[in-house]
Amino acid sequence: MNSSTLRLWNITKVGLKAISRNKMRSSLTMLGIVIGVACVIAMVAVGSGASKAIQANINALGSNFIMIFPGASTTGGARIFTGQSTLTADDASALKVECPAVRYVSAGVRTGGQIVAAELNWGTQIMGSDVEWPLIREWNLSQGEFFTEAEVKAGAKAVVLGQTVVDNLFPNGEAVGQIVRIKNVPFRVIGVLEQKGGNQMGQDQDDTAVVPYTTAMKRLMGTPRIGIIYVSAVAPDRVSEAMEQIDGVLRQRQRIPPGGDANFMMRSQEEIASSASQMSKTLSTLLGSVAAISLLVGGIGIMNIMLVSVTERTREIGVRMAIGAKGRHVLLQFLFEAIALSIAGGLIGVLLGAGVSKLIAKFAGWPVDVSMGSVLLAFGFSAAIGIFFGFYPARKASMLDPIDALRYE
């Protein structure tokens, strides 16, 4: 070691010794940083856990997924959504034939209703769909089977139940083969959907019952038009291509001139995903910035204590200067002390934050995700805070006049 690195090392040790000599104060000073860093880690973990969960839910919908809704229509110059659907089952089958980028298509209607099974009943969402619907939603059956094309054509009174409905109507689990009544129409239970959990809005996706759309339109709703078309593209990267083709076909069928306002709307999984992830990003940012403020407050705490420490140790500074310490030696000593405090606080904070995240995951049941990025960020930030907030007190110490400092009582 040459003389300057040796000296640097020795001065570092002086700073570290000062911390160990004043354990109580050092630990209280660190506490601010510890809490700040732990907050950042835990909050970011909660935020990114939430966003991952949302992402996973959305992916569970199927990544090639496109929904087509009837939209506003223009009648005599007035643009209005009449509530009257503009889509028909023929539109749905035309998409299947005419759009090469589309793989599966299912017409759909949605209504609500009470399902009665013997003495139990349960109000749920009733879905009318076509046979390809489970393929589009990437949703398998846990028991029984889905209805066939023949059953759809015939308007069969067959129903596939979601797990929540089964739990409420058939507590013993034996649902397949049973008869339930929906709006006084008897349906035979032919299958049960796999459990899927809540969606990104927190809705229970398993609280549903699926019947052939033909049956739903005729028997349950009495409408000639469908309420939605579910489509899946042949591949995730061909979603926008599929949407263009759908747009073209539907405009032609609905006789809407190019550039005119469409009377239908499309939403793709990607759009839903991006709006949901936008939402969760905002949440993460909010949580993170609240936590960052506490880290900042911790930094101010360090500055405060270092200022007190400089005043308290004025005489020590005077002695050191009298025996040959230069301004920069004193500056480095106090700066190292502040940095060491904040880094130690940062380390403890990282551990605490990870621990708190685990506890949140365990007791609140929220998904958390402690990312390496947030650890590094919080850690680097705390070191930077040490330098930033340690510099002013250290500089103040280094500017002291040795004569005044020696005389300081």
Add this chain to the structure above:
Amino acid sequence: MRDHVIETRDLVKVYQMGDTEVRALAGVSLVIGQGELVAIMGASGSGKSTLMNILGCLDRPTSGTYLLDGVDVSGLDRNARADVRNSKIGFVFQSFNLLARTSTLENVELPLLYSESTLQQRERHERARAAIARVGLDGREGHYPSQLSGGQQQRVAIARSLINDPAIILADEPTGNLDSVTSEEIMALFQELNDNGKTIILITHEHDIAQHAKRIVHVKDGRILSDERHEQVRVRGTR
């Protein structure tokens, strides 16, 4: 000329106190030779503290020159003066000024921390132990200042002042906080160091203490009032 450790010419120090100028030193010329034991005496306000600060390179004169060990140090900046203090001057203070909660060994080693030398830790310990032995505190290397008596603390401070083998030892009221018996012991130590060739400057207002020096310089109103050599009063070493 090497036997002149300190040579000052017309040292003037003026402090600006608002609108008024205070002339703390009004032209001090002083020559101190190698191996002298000099007491600088004066009442408070006489300018002796200012003189000590300048001789100790803690401050610099408004005008005049100061040669320390043959080098003009009157115009040096802060950092250069810190180096001079580190290598050429050993300070002993009235209130000992040891670092609290720091062992004797570490306190004595402290000046080495800031010196240009490249001593390894082992060598630093060796030198510090030698200095501690020289002031008669062997075996107390691990003690903290709070575990030592006032006289022992001042011995630690003297050991610290010796560690870099400085050209002068500047002792500012070294016995001011000690009882008379301990004061005598400390003065005996200074005399012994002086006998071995150390140049020592005592700043004091106590006549009894000044009598232990070989030469007494009286300062009043920023000037040297008298400068006389006399028969020093020897103290019997009682350590």
